[in-house]
Amino acid sequence: MEALPEQNEVDAEAFRAIRDTANPVVLRGLVRHWPAVSAALEGQLTRYLGTMATDVPVPVVRAAPEVKGRLHYEASLRGPNFQRTPATLRSFLAELDRGGMDTLAVQGLDVGRVLPEFAACNAMHLLPPQVAPRLWIGTAAKVATHNDPLENIACVVAGHRRFTLFAPEQVGNLYMGPFHVTPAGTPVSMVHLTDPDFDRFPRFAEALASARTAVLAPGDAIYIPYGWFHHVDALDRINMLANYWWDPARRDLGSPWDALMHGMMSLRQLPPDQRRAWKAMFDHYVFLENGDPAAHLPPDARGILSADRPEDVAQMRQGLIAALQRAHRG
Numbered sequence: 001m002e003a004l005p006e007q008n009e010v011d012a013e014a015f016r017a018i019r020d021t022a023n024p025v026v027l028r029g030l031v032r033h034w035p036a037v038s039a040a041l042e043g044q045l046t047r048y049l050g051t052m053a054t055d056v057p058v059p060v061v062r063a064a065p066e067v068k069g070r071l072h073y074e075a076s077l078r079g080p081n082f083q084r085t086p087a088t089l090r091s092f093l094a095e096l097d098r099g100g101m102d103t104l105a106v107q108g109l110d111v112g113r114v115l116p117e118f119a120a121c122n123a124m125h126l127l128p129p130q131v132a133p134r135l136w137i138g139t140a141a142k143v144a145t146h147n148d149p150l151e152n153i154a155c156v157v158a159g160h161r162r163f164t165l166f167a168p169e170q171v172g173n174l175y176m177g178p179f180h181v182t183p184a185g186t187p188v189s190m191v192h193l194t195d196p197d198f199d200r201f202p203r204f205a206e207a208l209a210s211a212r213t214a215v216l217a218p219g220d221a222i223y224i225p226y227g228w229f230h231h232v233d234a235l236d237r238i239n240m241l242a243n244y245w246w247d248p249a250r251r252d253l254g255s256p257w258d259a260l261m262h263g264m265m266s267l268r269q270l271p272p273d274q275r276r277a278w279k280a281m282f283d284h285y286v287f288l289e290n291g292d293p294a295a296h297l298p299p300d301a302r303g304i305l306s307a308d309r310p311e312d313v314a315q316m317r318q319g320l321i322a323a324l325q326r327a328h329r330g
Contacts, residue, residue: 001164001208001209001211001212001213002211002212002213003212003213003214004024004025004026004163004165004212004213004214004222005023005024005025005026006025006026006027006028006214007025007026007027007028008028008029009029010027010030010126011125011126012125012126015027015126015223018223019151019223019225022225022226023225024165024212024222024223024224024225024228025222025223026214026216026220026221026222027153027220027221027222027223028220029219029220030126030153030155030219030220030221031122031124031155031157031219031220031221031242032218032219032220033219034121034122034155034157034219035048035121035122036048036049036118036121036122036157036158036240036242037122037157037158037218037219040157040158040159040218040238040240041218045157045158045238045240046093046094046096046097046238049089049093049115049118049137050089050090050093052115052116052117052118052121053088053089053090053093053114053115054089054113054114054115054116055088055090056088056089056113056114057086057087057088058086058087058088058089058092058106058109058114059084059085059086059106059107060084060085060086060087060092060104060105060106061082061083061084061103061104061105061106061107061138062082062083062084062085062102062103062104063081063082063083063102063103063141064102064103065101065102065103067081067082067103069103069139069140069141069142070141070142070144070192071103071105071141071142071143071144071183071184072144072183072188072192073177073183073190077177077178077181078181079181080183080184081183082103082183089106089109089114089115092104092106092137093137096137096138096139096238099237102139103138103139103140103141104138104139105136105137105138105139105141106135106136106137106138107136107138107184108134108135108136109134109135109136109137110132110134111132111133111134111135112132114135115135118133118135118242119132119133122242124153124155124244126153127153127244127246131244131245131246132244133155133242133243133244134242134243134244134245135240135241135242136239136240136241136242136243137158137238137239137240137241138234138238138239139234139237139238139239140233140234140235140236140237140239141233141234141239142193142194142231142232142233142234143184143231143232143233143234144183144188144189144193144231145164145166145174145188145189145191145193145229145230145231146184146186146187146188146189146229146230147168147186147227147228147229147230148186148224148226148227148245149226149227149247149256149257150226150245150246150247151223151224151225151226151245151246151247151248152223152224152225152243152244152245153221153222153223153224153243153244154221154222154224154241154242154243154244155220155221155241155242155243155244156216156217156218156219156220156221156239156240156241157218157240157241157242158218158236158238158239158240159218159234159235159236159237159238159239159240160215160216160217160218160235160236160239161215161216161232161233161234161235161239161241162213162214162215162216162232162233162235163213163214163215163216163222163224163230163231163232164193164211164212164213164230164231164232164233165211165212165213165224165228165229165230165231166207166210166211166212166228166229166230167210167228167229168227168228168229170206170207170210170229171229172203173203173204173206173207174189174191174204174207174229175189175190175191175201175203175204176188176189176190177189177190189229189231191204193231194233196208215235226247252310252313253307253313254317285305293305294306303315304316
């Protein structure tokens with residue numbers, strides 16, 4: 001495991017250069033000027049948030065003391081090892097102040113609905129204003145290794161957080177859990193990062209050897225590129241994170257996740273020789289390992305091989321819909 005690279009005083013130009021590398025970087029002191037960070041350092045975070053909170057109910061995560069803060073699956077893998085119950089943010093903050101043995105959290109709060117003044121008072125200068133923050137507040141907890149199909153800047157407001165990151169290529173060494181039932185919407189690793197069972201998960205040792213890690217203090221942030229796996233430890237009694245998700249990809253081309261699901265259905269069951277053939281086709285036509293597959297053709301003859309024009313995308317979409325309907329009819 002190695003330390004994540006760090007940069008200080010990152011402006012928009014420096015951040016563009018960071019993104020171009022497609023590697024994670026700790027952005028030290030990025031939001032130390034935020035009023036929310038100042039309130040947290042003065043021990044006034046819950047009061048600060050309470051003054052701007054609405055009465056919109058939020059789902060509160062509650063886990064019993066025996067889970068030791070690890071938000072994951074219960075033993076049968078049929079559901080999470082915690083419960084979600086609605087409450088107002090003010091009542092959650094009051095319980096957080098009182099302390100207790102349970103692990104408590106609110107996750108991914110929509111600031112526009114719950115804390116409508118937060119974004120304007122605590123602005124993110126690296127991103128357009130339409131990229132709104134989501135808030136994660138709670139006690140000490142461990143969020144299992146997962147990834148997001150989005151780019152991410154995560155800013156520590158209160159407490160300290162340890163981030164452990166794995167490159168997308170490590171997916172085969174992370175022993176991911178079920179897709180159909182997940183603790184929080186995205187598949188998570190079955191390996192307990194802080195207490196791994198190498199007899200059960202031997203390849204995780206390889207993932208751990210390549211991992212990158214850092215502890216962030218209030219005012220620090222981290223850039224997590226698209227698809228990078230990350231495990232997050234909230235280390236203090238009261239912790240808060242504000243994160244910004246965005247996706248610069250075209251929105252009219254459909255979901256890569258849907259393509260993965262269709263690939264699992266239509267390709268995985270093929271005989272090995274056919275999978276080999278289709279892997280070569282995907283490498284060539286989808287992942288462009290040999291460059292532009294239509295470069296040798298005149299532009300007006302490329303059609304769906306380029307899939308750039310709206311009419312080409314529409315033609316491909318209609319073909320897919322028709323094929324799926326035929327398959328459904330059997």
